[in-house]
Amino acid sequence: MPDFSHDGARRARVGRVTADARELLPAAIDRFGTRVHAVGDDRWAAPTPCASWSVADLVGHLCFEHLWAPHELAGTSMEQVGDRYEGDLLHDDPAGAWDRAAARSRPRWTAVAEHAPRVHTIFGWIPVAEYAEQMLLDLTVHEWDLARGAGLDERVDPDAVGRALAYLDADPVMLTGPGLFADPVPARSDGPQDRLLARLGRRVR
Structure with missing residues (x-):
């Protein structure tokens, strides 16, 4: 079970979903890649729910995150x-750029024994398990953003959604960071995906 070095109640709330978010990252990377390769040639410039980001910009953001990941895990x-x-x-090759970034990041998440106990992020030095939670949340919500912008099926993996909700319920530093997410909006339904998206300021039609 990941240790976030915060209060025990916080650890318990997150830990009820799965043992370690790092175990979920390779599949989440694969799912995002499937979405990237499903984007039509006419959709790369389409807007996404992320302010001022096109579909291509969104993929560029994820490429950046996953090129950094091996360094942070070390x-x-x-x-x-x-x-x-x-x-x-x-x-001019978003899909190829994602494939190259994912090829660096994905195998590093399976090398759990080699991870540094703490990693350096925009929030300072944090436990590697919390970094994994952040990366899983990032992939999960941006998978939906990509699907919305590209006109793809917007259903997201329920296990990843559940994990992300549990992490948000733990009131992480990520929610109070430098403008990472829009303000919460009313959820369309009580379903986990709708609640996750609303918590992060996404309006679902």
């Missing part, structure tokens, strides 16, 4: 990584 600081992943990561 315990490398943000200062050491520097600006090597700034700028255009897509080079």
Whole structure:
């Protein structure tokens, strides 16, 4: 069970869903990749629920996150990584760029024994298990954002949704970070996916 180094109640609420979010990351990466390869040629410039991001911009954001992941899992600081992943990561090939980023990130999530106990993020040094929660949440909500922008099936994996909701219920630092999410909106229904999306400011038609 992941240890977030916070209060015991918080650990219990998150831990009821699965043992370790890192176990869910490879499949989440694969699911996002399936979505990327389903985007039609005429949809890359389409808007997404993320303010000012097109479908291509959204894929670029995820490429950035997953190029960074191996460094963070190894315990490398943000200062050491520097600006090597700034700028255009897509080079007019969003699907290929995602495949390259995923090829670096995915195998690192299966090498659990090699992970640094704490990783350096925009929130400072945090336990690696919490970083995994953040990355799973990021993939899950952005999978929906991508589906909405690209006109794909908007159903998201229920296990990932449940895990993300449990993490949000634990009141993580991610919710109070520097403008990462829009303000919550009323949920369309009591269903887990609708509640997750509403919690993160997504309006579901």
